[in-house]
Each structure stands twice: as C-alpha cells, then as structure tokens.
Amino acid sequence: MDPQTAEAGEAYLNSMGFRSLIEWMTAEALLSRPDDPLTFLQSLLQEKIAERKSGEKFQPEHTLAYIKQCYAAASASADENGRILVKPRKFAPPLPSVNSPAPEHGSDPVLARRLSKMEQVIQACRVIGSELDPMEATKIIIKQACAVLNAERATLFIYERSTDMLVLKVSEGATDIRVPYGKGIAGTVAATGKPMNISDAYVDPNFDSQYDQRNGYHTRSMLCVPVRNGANNTVGVMQVLNKISVDKTASFSDEDEEILTILAAQAGVALHNADTHAVACIARERVKEVLSIVQDMHRDMGFISLMFTISTRVQRFVNSDRCTLYIVDRAKNELWTLQGEVNIHVPLNQGIAGAVAQENVAINLANAYDDPRFNKDFDQKLGYQTRSVLAMPLRNGSGEVIAVVQLINKLDASGVFSTDDEELLGTFLHIAGPILFNSHSHLPISSSQSKDEVGTEFTGKSSRGGQDVVEMNVISENDEEEA
Structure with a gap:
C-alpha cells in the first residue's frame, strides 16, 4: 500500500490511537474550559510526557487510560443532579526532562535536594506498591517513613469507632x-483532620508525656498527619518522632x-485493602463453617443431638456469647429447649423468642433493655448482662415457624x-429448617418425660466459655408453678 494514500493515513491514525487522543484532549478541555486552549493543551501534553520513564516511547493504549482518568474526574465533580461542574485543572510547574542532565553540584542545591528527596519518595512508593499483603505494606510504609524523613520512630494508628480510641496498628520502636x-x-490530628508539626513536644499543651514515661523514651520533635x-474520611493517624541530627535539635x-x-495516602490505601482482605477472609471462614454444619446435620443423629449441633455451632460462626435453640410446641402454646438435662419452657406470648415465633420475623436488638418484650428479671437472677440480641425463625418447607434461634x-x-450476621444466619436456617423438621425423631419431648429418658440421647450442653450454664431469658417448670 502506498504510504501516501488515504487508507495508509487512516491506518496510521488507528495504530497511534489518534481518535482516543483527540477525545481525551477534548474531554479535558470541556472539563476545565481554559481561557487559552493552546497553552492548556501544551501543559497537558507536557505533563504526560514528563510522566514517562526514561527512554519510554509513546504507547497508543495509554490514551485510553487518560480518557478513563478524565471521565472519573468528571464524575467526581458532578452535583447531586448529575450535572458536571467546571473544574479548572491545575498544572505543577514544569519539571526538568528525564533526559536532561542533572544539575551540577552547587548549581542549585535546594532543587537538587528536593529532587533527591522526591526520588526517595517515588522509590518508597514503588516498594510499598510491590507488596501484595496489605499488612506487610503498612509495615513497609512505617520503615520507609523513618528512612525518607530521617526520623527515629514512626507509628501508624487506626481509629476504632467502637471505643473512640486511636489504636497502634504498626510501629517502628513502640508497642501497645x-x-x-x-x-x-x-x-487532636484525628479529630481536626489537620497536620501538626511540633519542634518541641514538651512545650506543646496537647502532648501527653505518659507514653514517653511508659516506654522509656524522650520525644523532641513530632510530625503527625491524618x-x-x-x-476522604480520617481513618487513622501517621506520625514520625525525633528528626535525627548530631545535636538532636533538628525539627x-x-x-x-x-x-x-x-x-499517609499510601497507608490509607493499605488499610482499606487490609480491611477488605480481612472481611473476605472472615466471610470465607464463616461460609465454610456453615457448609460444615449442614454436612453434619445430614448425618444420622437424634433430634436432641441435632439441636445441640445447631446451637453450639451457630454460636461459634456468628461469634456470640450464648445461643439457644427453642422448639415451637403449638399444642401447648409454648417454646421449649434443653439446658443440660432439664426441659425448660417459655410461654409463646412472652419474650423476644416468643415474638419471633408468633410474628415470623427476625429481631435484632443493639440493647435488649430498650425493648419492653425483654424480661430483665432473669439477668438479675442469673447475674448476667444481656446487651445485644439476635433472634431468628427456623421454618419448615411450608414456611411455618418450627423453632427459634436466639x-x-x-x-x-x-x-x-x-x-x-442476619444474612448468613438466615441462609443457614433456610437450609436447616427442613432438615430439623424431617428428622426421624422431630416430635417435641414432652415435659412429662423423665430426665433419665432425655439424658440417654443428649450428647452435650449449651455452653458459655466451655462451662455448663443455665440460659437466661427462659422460664423453668418450677418458675411456672410459682407464677
């Protein structure tokens, strides 16, 4: 094909990604609306050229990445109605070309020092980015912070919302x-979201010297950033201590x-990845536990053993302090369960479990004492403190509630x-309900049966920390007689 033909020209444009290139420059111009488009495009292209590695040639596929970045910026600038707002782009002062010779020693010492420092930062980011394990990445960040900033110590705190505390996550030189x-x-940095750079820690009224006393350390200078x-929410704090110098006075x-x-921005990414990784691992283990329980339930075990398997294993994979499986006995209008070798009965119209059985809905309480259906008398009787409660129905194939897990x-x-927790437990109970209902010995054990008869099949007891206990929120036969 003649290189001067129109077809050859079109092939060239396609091979170089010109359409994407023009689309990208047009999109950037629309987003920024520059007064001088030529100067704007010049700065835009210079920025991308400066980002190239030494000796790197133009890569047509890079233009697609430029477009995606521009559209992402446009989406981020949109208001609540989806209208894209004009967001003028700011360009950094042009950097020396990667191919230009480095400044001679003494020609511009400030620039040379800044370039050297930025090279260290870039190298640190590369090292951090090469680590696939999020927690290892945070450890690398701390070490790199000490090295790049020439500091004695560095620490990374995460904000624990449940306790309203900053907890030491990773440290170079401090513990607990x-x-x-x-x-x-x-x-203070966590609360305000603003950095603090302190040349003399003991002069600052915010400084708490008890940590120095506890760790046998003396803090001089501090730099702390969110x-x-x-x-853009503050999830932690990163700080470095004591700028290293001969006379120990540097800040x-x-x-x-x-x-x-x-x-710190790298640390934010690493912490997010660590949280995501931890959640994924926990979810995987919980699903494995559910599958294991279902497999065990399909084995030929008696009804009481099946009850015990459900209550003890559910307690484990949901990570609760206690778990009780109540069987619905509609003929007697009550719930019953076993504690040790004793039948325990609860009127169907009382308590959280009774409400679940009657209303066929899940109940999730952050504070049981705030719910009038909860009877605090049993906590007082047993010396226990009930806080959160999750009670869910266990149904048969027809959707009728046959049991309640609390x-x-x-x-x-x-x-x-x-x-x-609700979703995972609900999925398990959807599978377990028909299995429990179809158990060959699924008929409830009446209260007239002897303890010996019940005990012949019972293989374990509801537990709390491995100890036999009497469950709260239940009424025994003796209690009913007294009532």
Whole structure:
C-alpha cells in the first residue's frame, strides 16, 4: 500500500490511537474550559510526557487510560443532579526532562535536594506498591517513613469507632499504645483532620508525656498527619518522632510534612485493602463453617443431638456469647429447649423468642433493655448482662415457624449483630429448617418425660466459655408453678 494514500493515513491514525487522543484532549478541555486552549493543551501534553520513564516511547493504549482518568474526574465533580461542574485543572510547574542532565553540584542545591528527596519518595512508593499483603505494606510504609524523613520512630494508628480510641496498628520502636480520640497530638490530628508539626513536644499543651514515661523514651520533635480513606474520611493517624541530627535539635520541615502526607495516602490505601482482605477472609471462614454444619446435620443423629449441633455451632460462626435453640410446641402454646438435662419452657406470648415465633420475623436488638418484650428479671437472677440480641425463625418447607434461634451478646468490638450476621444466619436456617423438621425423631419431648429418658440421647450442653450454664431469658417448670 502506498504510504501516501488515504487508507495508509487512516491506518496510521488507528495504530497511534489518534481518535482516543483527540477525545481525551477534548474531554479535558470541556472539563476545565481554559481561557487559552493552546497553552492548556501544551501543559497537558507536557505533563504526560514528563510522566514517562526514561527512554519510554509513546504507547497508543495509554490514551485510553487518560480518557478513563478524565471521565472519573468528571464524575467526581458532578452535583447531586448529575450535572458536571467546571473544574479548572491545575498544572505543577514544569519539571526538568528525564533526559536532561542533572544539575551540577552547587548549581542549585535546594532543587537538587528536593529532587533527591522526591526520588526517595517515588522509590518508597514503588516498594510499598510491590507488596501484595496489605499488612506487610503498612509495615513497609512505617520503615520507609523513618528512612525518607530521617526520623527515629514512626507509628501508624487506626481509629476504632467502637471505643473512640486511636489504636497502634504498626510501629517502628513502640508497642501497645491507645490514644483517646481528640486527646494528645495524635488524637487532636484525628479529630481536626489537620497536620501538626511540633519542634518541641514538651512545650506543646496537647502532648501527653505518659507514653514517653511508659516506654522509656524522650520525644523532641513530632510530625503527625491524618490518614484518610477513599471517601476522604480520617481513618487513622501517621506520625514520625525525633528528626535525627548530631545535636538532636533538628525539627521536621514543611517538605517533610508534604512527604509524610504522601506516605499517609499510601497507608490509607493499605488499610482499606487490609480491611477488605480481612472481611473476605472472615466471610470465607464463616461460609465454610456453615457448609460444615449442614454436612453434619445430614448425618444420622437424634433430634436432641441435632439441636445441640445447631446451637453450639451457630454460636461459634456468628461469634456470640450464648445461643439457644427453642422448639415451637403449638399444642401447648409454648417454646421449649434443653439446658443440660432439664426441659425448660417459655410461654409463646412472652419474650423476644416468643415474638419471633408468633410474628415470623427476625429481631435484632443493639440493647435488649430498650425493648419492653425483654424480661430483665432473669439477668438479675442469673447475674448476667444481656446487651445485644439476635433472634431468628427456623421454618419448615411450608414456611411455618418450627423453632427459634436466639443469640446473646455479639463478641466483637461493636458488640452488636450486623446485617451480615442476619444474612448468613438466615441462609443457614433456610437450609436447616427442613432438615430439623424431617428428622426421624422431630416430635417435641414432652415435659412429662423423665430426665433419665432425655439424658440417654443428649450428647452435650449449651455452653458459655466451655462451662455448663443455665440460659437466661427462659422460664423453668418450677418458675411456672410459682407464677
């Protein structure tokens, strides 16, 4: 084909991605609406050329990435009605070309020092980015912060909302520190979202010297910046201590603050990835536990053993302090369960479990004492403190409630049962209901049966921390007689 023909020209344009290139420049211009389009496009192209690695040639596929970045910026600038707002783009002062010779020693020492420092930051970001394990990445960030900023120590705190505390996540040189939100240097930075650069810590009224005393350390200079997530919310704090110098009087500069802010952004990404990874691992383990329970339930076991399997295993995978499986006995208008070798009966019109059985709905309470259906007398009788409750119906194939699973006190930092807990437990109970109903010995054991008869098949007891207990929120036969 003649290279001068129209077909050859079109092939060239296609091979170089010109359509994407023009679309990208047009989109950038529309988003910024520059007064001088030529100067704007010149700066835009210079920016992309400066981003190339040394010796790198033009890559047509890069234009697609440019377009995606521009459209993402446009979406971020849209108002609540979806209208894209004009957002003039700001360009950094042009940097020296990667192919230009480095400045001679002494020609511009400030520029040379800044370039050297930025090279360290870029290298640190590359090292951080190469680590696939999120927690290892945070450890690398701390080490790189000490190295790049020439600091004695560095720490990364995460904000724990359930306790309103900053908790030490990763540290280079310190251990086991918890800082109240809004208190001390780190707590103040977390609360205000503003960096603090302190040349003499003991002069600052926000500084709490008890941590120095506890760890046998003396803090001189401090630099502390917020760590933010993708939504720009403060999720932690990163700080470096004691700028290293011969006379131990050096403090951190504005340039150090810029660098630590960059590293804190990397830490925010790493913390988000760590949280996502942890949630995925927990979800995977919980699903495995559910599948394991279902497999066990299909084995030929008696009804009481089946009850015990459900209650003990559900307690484990939902991570609650206690779990009780109540069987619905509609002939007697009551719920019954076993504690040890004793039948326990609850009127169907009383308590949280009774409400679930009658209304065929789940009940999730963050504070049981706020619900009038909960009877606090049994907590007082047993010396127990019920806080959160999750009670859900277990149905047969026809959708009729045949049992209720009641969980007490979520054992995590939040202390409450989440929607994820509800969904996972609901999925399990959807499978378990027909299995329990179709068990060959599914008929309820009447209260007239002897303890010996019940005990012949019972293989375990409801447990709390491995100890036999009497469950709260239940009424025994003796209690009913007294009533």
